[in-house]
Amino acid sequence: MSETPPARPDPRPAPGDPPSVGATCPVDGEPIRPDPEFMERLAAARKIIVMGHYQPDGDALGASVGLGAALRGAGREAAVGTSGKIAPNTRFILEGACGFHVLADSPDDLAAGGWDLAVFVDCHGPERIWPDATPGSWQGRLPPYLVIDHHVHAEPLVSCAGLYHDPGASSTGEMVARLMRAMGLDFTPPILESLLAAIVSDTGFFAQANTTAAALREAAGLVELGGDLEGVNSKLNQSFSPARMRLLSLSLASMEFHLGGRVAAMFLTSDMLERSGAAREDSEGFVDYPRSVKGVELAALFKEDGRGRVKVSLRSRYPVSARAVAAGYGGGGHVLAAAYTDPSPVCREALERFLAGLARVLPGEGC
Numbered sequence: 001m002s003e004t005p006p007a008r009p010d011p012r013p014a015p016g017d018p019p020s021v022g023a024t025c026p027v028d029g030e031p032i033r034p035d036p037e038f039m040e041r042l043a044a045a046r047k048i049i050v051m052g053h054y055q056p057d058g059d060a061l062g063a064s065v066g067l068g069a070a071l072r073g074a075g076r077e078a079a080v081g082t083s084g085k086i087a088p089n090t091r092f093i094l095e096g097a098c099g100f101h102v103l104a105d106s107p108d109d110l111a112a113g114g115w116d117l118a119v120f121v122d123c124h125g126p127e128r129i130w131p132d133a134t135p136g137s138w139q140g141r142l143p144p145y146l147v148i149d150h151h152v153h154a155e156p157l158v159s160c161a162g163l164y165h166d167p168g169a170s171s172t173g174e175m176v177a178r179l180m181r182a183m184g185l186d187f188t189p190p191i192l193e194s195l196l197a198a199i200v201s202d203t204g205f206f207a208q209a210n211t212t213a214a215a216l217r218e219a220a221g222l223v224e225l226g227g228d229l230e231g232v233n234s235k236l237n238q239s240f241s242p243a244r245m246r247l248l249s250l251s252l253a254s255m256e257f258h259l260g261g262r263v264a265a266m267f268l269t270s271d272m273l274e275r276s277g278a279a280r281e282d283s284e285g286f287v288d289y290p291r292s293v294k295g296v297e298l299a300a301l302f303k304e305d306g307r308g309r310v311k312v313s314l315r316s317r318y319p320v321s322a323r324a325v326a327a328g329y330g331g332g333g334h335v336l337a338a339a340y341t342d343p344s345p346v347c348r349e350a351l352e353r354f355l356a357g358l359a360r361v362l363p364g365e366g367c
């Protein structure tokens with residue numbers, strides 16, 4: 001017997017998603033709070049570094065800068081770390097960490113900082129911060145770490161010293177705002193800007209299925225305190241370079257449709273990068289274009305990563321789970337936004353492998 005999907009998009013894990021570990025996921029109830037060890041560790045640490053995942057997006061960057069700045073405002077010795085490149089339109093968020101931003105491109109950089117505590121944001125741990133590092137390069141060498149995350153975890157996080165995990169939260173920006181209120185921390189204008197940038201980045205400016213009432217309430221609280229949504233929009237969405245537009249036009253021209261229009265694919269090749277003069281990080285948001293086509297249930301952007309592999313970003317329309325599809329190829333993410341890495345060196349080969357596997361992972365195909 002098949003179940004009728006709910007009428008409105010549902011941010012909870014979709015059928016086929018791995019079960020979430022460490023938290024239940026109330027959509028209509030009270031948001032999840034940090035666990036007591038998390039609060040004790042955060043209160044006791046002297047020297048703290050807050051870091052998002054590798055190549056932090058607006059949410060990872062906004063949440064880490066917001067929390068880092070708030071801890072400093074409370075007189076704590078805190079810094080914000082980043083690893084990998086940052087998309088040009090989100091770089092303004094780092095201005096909120098002016099004077100306390102450190103690059104930590106390897107576990108060595110973090111281990112050398114003398115931190116008593118790390119807080120990893122928008123990811124579950126070191127393997128998402130340094131994806132190319134071997135576990136041996138960080139195991140036993142890092143300070144104890146806390147995790148603030150809204151991704152579903154396939155396994156319990158045994159190495160983390162304290163967990164604040166809410167898979168029902170729109171963004172880690174929303175979670176940090178809630179945490180700051182619980183801790184009585186001050187919201188200064190740069191913190192308000194960082195947290196709003198985080199929330200709008202992950203909710204598509206309050207348009208996506210993860211825009212819960214709780215997310216809107218948290219954002220409304222930030223606006224009440226003086227947060228400037230229009231200013232955040234102008235910095236995030238109206239500050240692109242001509243090179244990005246050239247890259248977008250080349251990438252859009254590669255869009256193709258499969259399975260009767262249910263699946264749309266788009267390429268971002270090394271050749272396109274060269275011809276446009278754009279940087280790899282200029283492609284933030286491109287995958288939203290194939291998803292915006294009527295009838296498309298699953299959109300895939302294939303990006304040659306410059307290291308002989310292809311990164312595949314997936315976006316889906318409810319009830320298709322991008323996360324379940326990505327899991328079929330060894331990746332993961334959110335219900336409607338997920339990713340995996342294909343070992344092919346070029347986009348076309350990665351697309352062929354993707355299409356060959358779809359019968360296995362996309363509901364309604366292959367029967």
Ligand SMILES: [Mn+2]
Binds near residue numbers: 060150172202
């Ligand atoms: Mn996020």
